Amino acid sequence: MAALVGAVVAALVLPVSPALAAPTIPTGGTGSLTIHKFETPDSGVTVGTGEALPSATTDAWTPVPGVTFRVRQVNTIDLTTNAGWDAAAALADRFNAAGGDVNSITSGSPAYTLGAAKAPDAAVTDGDGIQKFSALPIGLYLVEEVGVPTQIDGENVGVTPAAPFLVTVPITNQAGNEWLYEVHAYPKNAVISQPEKTVTDSGVVQVGDQTKWTVSAEIQGTPADLDGNGVIEGNQEKYHFDFFAMVDDLDPRLKPLTGGDYNLTHFEVKLSGGVTSDEVIVLRDYYSVGYTAATNQLRMVLRADALAMLPDHHGGTITFTFYTTALESGTISNTADVYTHQYRAESGSVVRPEPGTPGGPATTTTATQKFGGIRVLKTDDANQALAGAEFEVYTGLLPSGAPDPAKKVTVSPTGGTAVATWTSDANGELVIDGLRYSDWADGEDIDLDDSDVVGDADGEDAANASKFITYYLVEVKAPEGYSLLGAPVKFTVRDQAAETGESDLDVVNVPVNAGFQLPLTGGTGTTLLFTVGGLLVAGGVVYLLAARRRRGQAAADTTSTLALQ
Known part of the structure; x- marks a missing residue:
């Protein structure tokens, strides 16, 4: 070395x-x-x-x-x-x-x-x-x-x-x-700009959806006298690298996608810009990725042929992209560490030095994604709890106001059971959990004034309007004796679901036909109708017979008159 x-x-x-x-x-x-x-x-x-x-x-x-x-x-x-x-x-x-x-x-x-x-x-x-x-x-x-x-x-x-x-x-x-x-x-x-970690989840709706994370660092090597002549010259000596790694100790609520071809399916490493090259180079077989399930640690280490490329990209950027799914709701924040020195330890074992210690890394900015939910209380108009009501959730409606089938939400936590329908319990409660915050996307608050409108307040970027999620609660089965809701109920997610006994959203059902009773076949009312109808028919027959008698009598009288003449 x-x-x-x-x-x-x-x-x-x-x-x-x-x-x-x-x-x-x-x-x-x-x-x-x-x-x-x-x-x-x-x-x-x-x-x-x-x-x-x-x-x-x-x-x-x-x-x-x-x-x-x-x-x-x-x-x-x-x-x-x-x-x-x-x-x-x-x-x-x-x-x-x-x-x-x-x-x-x-x-x-x-x-x-x-x-x-x-x-x-x-x-x-x-x-x-x-x-x-x-x-x-x-x-x-x-x-x-x-x-x-x-x-x-x-x-x-x-x-x-x-x-x-x-x-x-x-x-x-x-x-x-x-x-x-x-x-x-x-x-x-x-001394480089602090490495960055970013999250791209504006297209994510619920836990289980794939989320993109990117770790970026400025490329700055260390001088090395490779030929031993006492002078540092040329990019390879001025910006030398003998090691480069990015290590991410993931939050336990995140699971990285690691199946398939590590270097092509779920990961990407690329170089961009630099002193002698402004092209973007996607490294495919020039790095290795490791994952330790016990600690939920993801590692990317450049190989020797990639290290030799870095000096020509001095001042440029190296990025490592990977994907995760969330296992449950919560505010999930993460940083990553960028190493430019080989891991070393005095104990004889290879361990990672902490940031700020000899051989330690530079730590990235923090990236955060947020998942939460709501607690719904289902009651009648007398505020009595209703059990057995079934609901679905959508993120969009058709022009008619009906729920858009393409926007139906199925919460599918990794390793868990998919949920597409939520049912109120004996207390009239149901919890819809695992939904992305309506007002939080790509690591930032996009609705600063909590108005459900993005771009109407100072500091809000109207371009983020499409990232805001409005959810719709649709009742698909009403409790026995009660009517379905006439229209979807709009709601947003901005926090974790309320505790038991409290609610974020109250939904009231009315009795079938709004409490009015319709006539029933075979009942007293129809008997009365049949009776009245029978009398009318009988009266009609009597009237018809009487009319015929009158017409017959009139004809006989006419015949008698003609005969006398």
Whole structure:
């Protein structure tokens, strides 16, 4: 592995025959270590020598205040002896070959212990990016960056801690003719805009629907003298990467989609922009994805061929996209961690360093999605609970006002039972749960004034209007003796469902036919009608017979009259 700028200083400058390089180091002597923290410059980078760099070199660099370093002495290495320098050189080689793994110091052969942390002159780097450790006993020291700022000048930033490095106090000067007791180190690493995590769920209606998450980070490498010529030049050396990973410890209410082809079906990694390339490159076989179900952890690690692409995209963006489904309702917030150093640990096991610790990650912004519900109370017009009413939920209506069959909601939590119909219990209550908040989409509140209209208040983006969800409650079976609701009932979801005994929505049913009684076949009323009808018919027959008799009598009278004539 190539030596990093400001890293493994001892391995770079330790003399082969230290006794000939300078006067004897006095027993009991002391020195100091001044650490200068700058953002990685775009050009003019050289390998550190332990000497202070001229202001003409550093004036154009940007200091990083608020950084904390930990300095610990490697015990039992005596630099007042040649044997001690030989041991330091061997350990530096071992440490360098292990990629700066602290474990190579404490569990290698021979194994060394580390002393207590030395007290710095100031707790963190100052406005010039400097933190000094004075009165250090002669020795070999491990330097680790253990604390990084999350803001610089009021702006959220991501500062990835520099890799640990070894340095001796004193160190020979560049000319090789004297000892330097005032040692200067310049561990550089990129200060980037805080990595971002975003959620895209405007098309999500209920738990179980697929949600898209994206983790994005600015591409900033670390200088490395790959060819050992003492000069950092070219993109591969100026913006070097030997590791890159994005790790997401998902909320337990989320389940990532991991079936099928990991690198094609449910995941995407791409590079965009940069110093020598403005194209978008979708990486397919250049990364690996791992998932640990026990901890619900999702990991994306770039392979070597992808790492070699990153320097040409310095200043650009790398994004990792994946998908989840929600298991239950709630406000679900998540961040991810972006690593540019290999995981290391002193214990001998490989564990992830925490943010702000040596080799630790930059943490993204927080992305949030929200699922909730409502508690419905079903009563009659006398406020008596009604059991057995069945409802469906829709997110849209037809022009006629009827529910749109294409907008029917079926809540299908991953690993759970799908629910498409909700029934009121003996208390007249039913809970509809697992619905996306009406006014929350793509990680933000889209209806700031809670008016159910997006774009009518300051700060509201009218373009988000289509993301707002209005739900419709449709009764499909009324309790016995009661009428169905005449129209869908509109409602919104802005919170979790109310507790038992309370309600978010009251729905009242009226008796069948609004309480009016219709005539019944076979009853007393129809008997009366039949009786009256019978009398009318009988009367008609009597009238008909009487009329016929009158007509017959009139005809007989006419015949008699004609005969007399």
